[in-house]
Amino acid sequence: MKDKTADQTLCPVARAEAVVGDRWTVLILRELFARNHRFEEIQAYTGGTPQMIAARLKKLETDGLVTRRVYNKRPLRHEYHLTKKGEAFFPVMFALRAWGETWCKSPREGLSMNYTHFSCGKPTGLGPVCQSCGEPLHWPDVVAERSPKYQKERDARWEAFKASR
C-alpha cells in the first residue's frame, strides 16, 4: 500500500494522486462530504467490500485527511470525520462533480446534485465560484440536495445493503 512516488517527485499532481488517486478513496471522501460518517454507511453507499473500505480509511487516516472519533464506548465504535486537510479537498471534489455532471451524463438525465450557497441562500451553479454571489465556495458553506431519482437510488442502495445481512 505504500507509495514511493510521493517522495520521488516534486510534482504536486503526482503527490496528490499518491494520496487520492484511487476510485474507492474518492468515493469514501464523497460520503464524508455528504456527512455519512459510519463504516456501514460508507460501505453501503459506495458498494465497496469491507476490506476496500477498511484499507482506504486506514490510509486516509495515516495520510491525515480523516480522523476517527469515538461515538460509543462498549462496544467501542468510531465515526470517520474529515480533518482540515480532508476538507481542503473540497474544491477538487466540487470540480470533479461539475465535470461529471457536464461530461459524463446524457443531457436528459439532468443534474443529480444541486448546491445552495449557505451564505447567500442561492444556487451555486457548477462553476468554481458561486454563480449567485461570486464568492469562492467552501465546505461546509454549501448545502447539497439530491435529485429525487438520485436520492431514490441512494435509498435503494441502503435497503439492499441492509437486506443482505
Next chain:
Amino acid sequence: MKDKTADQTLCPVARAEAVVGDRWTVLILRELFARNHRFEEIQAYTGGTPQMIAARLKKLETDGLVTRRVYNKRPLRHEYHLTKKGEAFFPVMFALRAWGETWCKSPREGLSMNYTHFSCGKPTGLGPVCQSCGEPLHWPDVVAERSPKYQKERDARWEAFKASR
C-alpha cells in the same frame, strides 16, 4: 478494463471516477495539459510502462477525452491531444495541483508550479479564480512555469529515459 459503475449510478462523482479514477490516467492528462503530446514523452515523464500508457491512452480515446492526430505518415505516427471534454477537466487538475502544493509538501519546498494568467499577465495564485483579476481560469489561458528544481527533475527523467535505450 470496462467499468459498469458508470451506468449503474447517477452520481456524477462516480461517473467521473470511472473515467479518470486512476493514477496513470491523471498523470497522462497532466502531460497533455503540459503540451507533451507524444507517446515517449508521456512515458518518460510519468514513468509508466508502455502498456500502462498505451492502455490508458486507448481508454481516454474511447472515453472521448483524447484524440489521436497524425503528425507523420511513413512511418505512421500519432500525437495525442485533448478534446473539449479533456480540456474541460482542467479545473479538476488545477484544484488537485493546488491541493497537492498546499497539503502534500513541506513548507520549505516551495511551489513547484507557478501559473500566469495570459489575459491579465499576472500570477493566478492557487485559488479557483485568478487572484490578480478575479476571472475564472481556463486552459489554455494560463501559462505554467516550473520551479528550477522541478524542471531539473523533469529534465533528469527525460535523460534517464533516453539513456535506457
Next chain:
DNA sequence: CTTGTTACTATGAATTTCATAGTAACGTGG
C-alpha cells in the same frame, strides 16, 4: 441464551500491474 447491531478480518480465485524484453515500420549514413 438467542438474536441483532456494527465493524471489521480471512480466504482463495480472478484480475491487474510491473519489470524486462522484444517487435514493427520506417529513415539514414556508409
Next chain:
DNA sequence: CCACGTTACTATGAAATTCATAGTAACAAG
C-alpha cells in the same frame, strides 16, 4: 543494401491487488 537509430508500441511471466463470499468479535436487548 544493410546495419543502426527512432518511435511506438506488444509479449511474457512473476508479483501484487481486488473481488466475492464467508466468518469473527464485542457487546445490548429481550
